[in-house]
Amino acid sequence: MPNQRSKHLLPGFGLTMGISLFYITLIILLPIAAMLLKVAGMGLPEFWRIISSRRAIAAYQITFSSAFYATIINGTVGLLLAWVLTRYRFPGRRILDALVDLPFALPTAVAGLVLVTLFADTGWYGQFLEPNGFKVNYTQLGIVLAMAFTSIPFVVRAVQPVLEGVDESLEAAAASLGANRWQIFTRIIWPTILPAFAGGCVLSFARSLGEFGAVVFIAGNIPGVTEIVSLLIYIRLDEYDYEAAAALAFVLLLVAFLTLAAVNALSAWQTRYVERSA
Amino acid sequence: MMTPKRSSAEITLIAAAFLIAAFVLVLPLALIFSFALREGLAVYVANIVEPNTLHAIWLTIMTALLVVPVNIVVGAALAWLVTRFRFRGRQLLISIVELPASMSPIVAGVVYLFLYGGQGLLGPFLQANGLQVMFTPLAIVLVSLFVTAPFAARELIPLMSQQGTEDEEAALSLGANGWQMFWHVTLPNISWALVYGAVLTNARVMGEFGAVSVVSGAIRGQTNTLPLQINLLFNDFNVTGAFAAASTLTLIAVVTLVLKSILESRRHG
Numbered sequence: 001m002p003n004q005r006s007k008h009l010l011p012g013f014g015l016t017m018g019i020s021l022f023y024i025t026l027i028i029l030l031p032i033a034a035m036l037l038k039v040a041g042m043g044l045p046e047f048w049r050i051i052s053s054r055r056a057i058a059a060y061q062i063t064f065s066s067a068f069y070a071t072i073i074n075g076t077v078g079l080l081l082a083w084v085l086t087r088y089r090f091p092g093r094r095i096l097d098a099l100v101d102l103p104f105a106l107p108t109a110v111a112g113l114v115l116v117t118l119f120a121d122t123g124w125y126g127q128f129l130e131p132n133g134f135k136v137n138y139t140q141l142g143i144v145l146a147m148a149f150t151s152i153p154f155v156v157r158a159v160q161p162v163l164e165g166v167d168e169s170l171e172a173a174a175a176s177l178g179a180n181r182w183q184i185f186t187r188i189i190w191p192t193i194l195p196a197f198a199g200g201c202v203l204s205f206a207r208s209l210g211e212f213g214a215v216v217f218i219a220g221n222i223p224g225v226t227e228i229v230s231l232l233i234y235i236r237l238d239e240y241d242y243e244a245a246a247a248l249a250f251v252l253l254l255v256a257f258l259t260l261a262a263v264n265a266l267s268a269w270q271t272r273y274v275e276r277s278a
Numbered sequence: 279m280m281t282p283k284r285s286s287a288e289i290t291l292i293a294a295a296f297l298i299a300a301f302v303l304v305l306p307l308a309l310i311f312s313f314a315l316r317e318g319l320a321v322y323v324a325n326i327v328e329p330n331t332l333h334a335i336w337l338t339i340m341t342a343l344l345v346v347p348v349n350i351v352v353g354a355a356l357a358w359l360v361t362r363f364r365f366r367g368r369q370l371l372i373s374i375v376e377l378p379a380s381m382s383p384i385v386a387g388v389v390y391l392f393l394y395g396g397q398g399l400l401g402p403f404l405q406a407n408g409l410q411v412m413f414t415p416l417a418i419v420l421v422s423l424f425v426t427a428p429f430a431a432r433e434l435i436p437l438m439s440q441q442g443t444e445d446e447e448a449a450l451s452l453g454a455n456g457w458q459m460f461w462h463v464t465l466p467n468i469s470w471a472l473v474y475g476a477v478l479t480n481a482r483v484m485g486e487f488g489a490v491s492v493v494s495g496a497i498r499g500q501t502n503t504l505p506l507q508i509n510l511l512f513n514d515f516n517v518t519g520a521f522a523a524a525s526t527l528t529l530i531a532v533v534t535l536v537l538k539s540i541l542e543s544r545r546h547g
Binding site for chain 1: 284287288291292294295296298299301302303304305306307309310313351352355356358359362363371373374375376377378380381382383384385388389390391392393395397398399400420423424427443446447450455456459460481484485486487488491492504505506508509512517520521524527528531532534535536538539
């Protein structure tokens with residue numbers, strides 16, 4: 001049967017399928033299912049009481065607004081870095097390019113330790129900022145900066161390859177037709193990189209929502225002021241309030257699912273865009 | 279390198295990029311070593327060989343030695359499966375493997391707690407048989423497998439789908455069996471991506487804080503990994519000790535960046 005042969009011409013289907021399913025079930029699905037069972041077992045009124053408590057809502061507000069501000073910072077900084085790294089050739093470019101990944105390579109606990117030390121009132125940055133009214137440690141500003149630091153690479157790495165692929169003949173044609181640099185950017189470059197930029201921003205936002213290590217060092221963890229959702233979950237575990245921890249973790253898990261869906265949709269958009277313009 | 283005359287916009291943007299990099303990336307890196315060494319080399323060494331810190335280093339390395347090979351093998355198997363065969367549920371499989379990367383580390387810890395913890399799904403069974411998973415190094419290994427599950431596959435899948443199957447089909451038609459094909463054709467083709475995946479997995483395993491802090495119990499000298507030890511030292515107001523412990527992880531981060539840079543330039547030829 002030629003059809004059967006061409007379908008499974010290469011060996012290893014059974015073996016790799018076995019390994020993958022075994023691993024995914026044991027390591028990924030079983031633990032997630034265990035938590036979902038815990039949440040399902042607690043009943044809707046109890047679940048709702050926990051996730052709509054005043055302290056939880058304050059934590060959502062702090063987490064989401066901080067992640068939002070951090071994403072705005074990273075969108076701007078990320079676009080600038082991606083632009084400079086792809087468009088210009090200058091000494092130190094490769095080192096700068098490698099350094100951009102530092103926030104991913106550096107453990108979040110180390111990032112938190114460094115940030116809280118930098119912004120302490122006697123720290124390298126804090127001694128100049130605090131007298132001018134910028135208090136970072138133990139404020140929401142600290143949370144925003146910690147989130148921004150740990151997710152810098154997302155936008156840069158999403159935009160860079162697309163920016164490299166922008167068709168330069170289009171830009172040259174636009175310039176020859178009298179378009180100025182700003183028009184070339186807004187009419188040709190920006191529409192091309194927009195899907196990748198949006199995808200990078202979503203990833204950056206999602207990472208910021210879940211960030212824990214860097215934030216706990218700098219936030220001071222004051223309920224209602226600098227208490228993020230991850231930390232509230234951790235505190236509930238410490239108090240042996242497992243139901244509350246499960247319910248709040250479920251909320252964060254749901255957000256993770258939605259993010260993954262958004263990223264998939266954006267990458268489909270990008271693929272369509274590339275295919276259409278090709 | 280020949281450079282044409284730069285416009286003022288270009289100079290401003292390059293200067294801005296360097297300024298950002300200096301304040302956000304370079305100075306923080308310098309601060310770690312400056313604080314770790316601020317009381318002299320002797321104190322630094324004493325801080326590193328302090329028994330609890332030394333144990334944390336050992337536990338962190340052992341965890342990485344277990345987790346990285348497992349996730350590399352599984353990542354390679356998964357990449358082979360989804361790039362060489364078309365089957366129903368293929369896209370779902372990829373999405374499930376990606377899931378841990380988009381979850382908060384705290385949630386990753388919590389899901390393991392509800393599987394193996396006293397309140398968890400398997401808790402009563404484990405207790406009845408006198409087995410303990412939570413708050414042991416085994417829990418640290420399991421949760422580390424979870425958080426780094428997508429890392430290797432993520433590097434391999436794009437590469438292997440781009441490479442296609444012609445080399446492998448040629449080897450088979452010349453009479454190679456499956457394993458010969460794998461060792462002599464597939465593995466050399468994906469070796470750099472495998473190393474890259476291992477480097478990224480290792481960096482995350484050694485640095486994982488949130489998930490490990492939920493499942494390890496952070497027992498000093500027993501289940502304290504390096505990131506947890508940094509937190510403990512900082513909370514004990516031993517800032518120099520915390521930075522000494524942090525400097526070891528920072529060195530690994532710097533090595534990771536250098537390897538990543540080298541591997542990427544190799545891959546692009």
